[in-house]
Amino acid sequence: MRGATHAKWAACAVAVTLAATACGGGSDSGGDGGAGIVSSSWGDPQNPLEPANTNEVQGGKVLDMLFRGLKRYDPKTGEAKDMVAEKIETTDSQNFTITLKDGWKFSNDEPVTAQSFVDAWNYGADVRNKQNNAPFFSDIVGYDDLHPKSGDPKTKTMSGLVVKDPKTFTVALKEKFSTWPETLGYQAFSPLPKSFFTDHAGWLNKPVGNGPYTVDSYTKGTGMKLRAWDAYPGTDKAQNGGVDLKVYTDNNTAYTDLISGNLDLVDDVPAQQLKSVQNDLGDRYINQPALIIQTLTFPLYDPQWGKEGMEKVRRGISRAINRDEITKQIFRDTRTPAKDWTSPALGEQGGFSATACGDACVYDPAEAKKLIQEGGGLPGGKVTLTSNVDTGSHREWMDAVCNSINNALGEGPVCTVNPIGTFADFRNQQSGFKLTGPFRSGWQADYPLIQNFLEPLYYTGASSNYGKFSNPEFDKLVDQANQESDAAKATATFQDAEKILAEQMPSIPLWYQNGSAGYSERISDVTLNQFSVPVYDQIKVS
C-alpha cells in the first residue's frame, strides 16, 4: 500500500500522553520577552529535532518555524502549495521531476539545492538512522534496499532519487501515486544543510534550517528562543520578532500563566479549564477539528457482522448514536460530531464533505430501530463495544454510546461495553483480529489528504484495515484516484469511494478530535494549522 505505513496508533497514544503530561515548570521572566516576541507554551520534544524523526506536536512546532519544504500546506485551506519547489512535473504519476526555485538558502547562507533534499531523504530512509518517519519514504524506488526488514542495508542511497543539476532532481516511485506531491508538505521531507551531516551533535544543539526563524538558544527542559530571520528569502516572513517557547510539565500551569498575563499562547487548553474558558478568554479561544477521527470499526471478518444484509444493521447502530449530545456532555465540545470518514481540517477542497455520511450519521431512534430490524436484528440480540480504557475518556464515551443505543432501541441493555485494561492488550486483540464486536479506532492523518484517511484503513489488505473491509468497487476507485493526475479529480474519485463506505458502513464515524489554543490580548492573527499547531509566523504582536 501507499502512504505512511508506520504505527500511527502509537503516535496517537504518544500525542495523548504528551497532551496529558506536556510541558514543564517554566515560570521565569513573563510574557514580555521583548518587543514583538511571542511567548508560547511548549513541551520537550520526544525525539531529537531531526525532521525525519519528529512525529509529535511539540517537535513539529519548532520544525514548522525552522524549515520550509518543497510544498507547504496552506494553514487556512490545507492546500499543498509550492514553497521551495518551482514545479513538480510528471507524465505518468509515477516518475516526477522536481525543479527548485532560485534564491532559497539555509540560515547559515548555504544554498538549498537538490542535493539538500536527496541527502535528507536518504538519511531519513536509512534504517541505521532509526528515524520514526522512515516509512514516509517507502513509496520511493530503492527504499527497501536502504530500509530492509532485517539486517543492514548494502547501500546508502535510494536508487529512485537522482540529482540532475543543483536545481533539479527526479523521483521514481514504486507504483503510480498521483497525489504524492501533495504529501511533500510533511516535515519529514524537509531539506537539510551539510552541517547536519558533518557536525550532527552541534546541529542538534542549535538546528539550522531554511524557515522564517532561526534558533537563538535551546535548553532542554526549559525552552527554546527563536528569532525571526531577517534575510529569510520566502514570501511568508515572520510577522513578529520571534517566539519564546517555554517548557511546561502541566498545561494547567501554562493556562494560569496565560490568564495572569505571563504567557501569550497556550495550545491544547487543558480539559479541567474548559468550563471557564469562554469566560476567561472569550473569542481568544480557538477550538477546531484536527486531522483526527474516531470511529467504531466493525469486525467484518466475523460473518455475524460481515454477512450480506448486515450493512443495514451497521447503519442502524450509527443512527442510534446521539453524537451531538455525547460530544457536548462527555467531551465538552472538544470533539466535533463526524459527518464523513475524513476531517474538516482537510477543507472542502481537500476532500472533506459534510454530506458524505449523510443521514446515516444523523441520530434518529425510530429509523435506527427500523434499519436494524430490516437487517435481521443485532447478532445474537446484542452488541458489545471494545476499547482500551487506560487513556482518554474511552470508558465514558463508550458508556454514553451504549446508553444512547439502548435508549434508542428500547430493548433493554442490548449494548454493553468490553473494557480492556491496557492499550497494548487492546492493540494485540485488534491486530490479531480477535474482536467479535465493534471496536474503537482512532486515526490521525499524517498529511491533509483524503487518501490518507481512506486507503490505509479501508483498502483490501491495507496496513490498518483492522475490520478486514473488502470491497472491489472501493479498491477500484482508490486505484483510479491514485492514477489520476489532476488533484481535484483525484479527490473527487476518492469521495466517490467514500460513498461506498456510507452504504457499507464498515466503520461508524463518531467524531473529530479538536485542537485548541488560547491567547493573550497582546497578540492577534492566531490560527492553528491542520496539525493543530499554531501558525507562529503569522502572529502579530501589538
Next chain:
Amino acid sequence: MRDTTTVGDELTTDTQTAGAPSASKHAKPAKKEREASLWSDAMGDLRRNPVFIIGAVLVLFLLVLAAVPGLFTSGSPFDATACKLQDSLKTPSSSHWFGYDIQGCDVYTRTVWAARNSVIVGITTTTLVLLVGSGLGLIAGWVGGFVDSVLSRFTEIFFAIPVLLGGMLIMSGLQGNAWTVSVVLATLGWPQIFRIMRSSVLQNKNNDYVMAARALGAGTWRITVRHILPNAVAPVIVVGAISLGVYISAEAALSYLGIGVQPPGISWGLMVSDASVRWLQAPHVLLFPAAALSVTVLAFIMVGDAVRDALDPKLR
C-alpha cells in the same frame, strides 16, 4: 456510659468460669434478682450504650436498603433507558436529591442500589472468615502437635500478605463482582480469627472443668461445643464485627481501583472512582456515594466497638 455497679461485673471479667455459658438459662426467669452472665450482662450493657443504638439503627436501615432498594427509589440502575445524557451532571434538585452523574443517571438511585453489594461483601466475607478461621483454629488447638504446626505455618503465610495488596493481586485476574471480592477478601482475612480461636482452645483445653468433663465421659464434640466454643466466641465475635466495616471499605477500595465490582455492577467505590475525574466541576456526584460509604463503615465499626466493650471489659 456503662453502669459499673452491675452485679455481675466481677463475674463477667472471668470468662473462664465453668458455669458462665449456662448461666444465661437461669438469668431469664429471675428478672429482678438477675444472675449475671456474660451474655445477659453484655445485652444490658449494649441497650444502654448510645453508640451501639445509633450504629444498630443505621445497620438495620442499611440491611433493609440492601434487601429491598425498591422501597426507597422507584428507579433501577439496571434499566437500560434510565439514563438520559441531556441530564448529565445536573445538580441536586427536589425531584432528584442527589443530582445526576456524567451519563445522566440519577445518583440517588445508584447510591441506594449500591448498598447491596457493600452489605453482601461485608456479611459474606465476615461469615466465611469466621467459618474458616474458627474451624481451622479449633482443629489446630485441639489436635495440636504436627497438625498444629502445619496449620500455624500455613496461616502465617497468609498473615504476611496485606489484605488490600493481596486482594489487588488476586482480583486483577478475576471477573470482579460482589461474590468474588468476598471470597478473595475472606481468603486473606481468616488468619486473625484462626489465631484467636487457636489460642482460646489452647488456653481452655487443660482447665479443670474440661478435665472434669472428660473424666465424666464427655466426648470431644461435647466438650468443644459446651466448654471451649462458648469461651472463645466472644473475642471472635468482637473481631468479626469490627472487621465487617473494614471489609466493606476494602471492597470500595478495590472497586475504586477498577478491580473490584465491575460495571454494569454498581458499587460506591466505583461511583467515587468515576466521579473523581471531574469532582471540582461536579462535586455532588462524588460526595453522595462517598458519604454513603463513610456512614456505612462507621455504622458497622460503631456496632463492633460497642460489642467489644460489652463483651470484653478488660479492653476498656
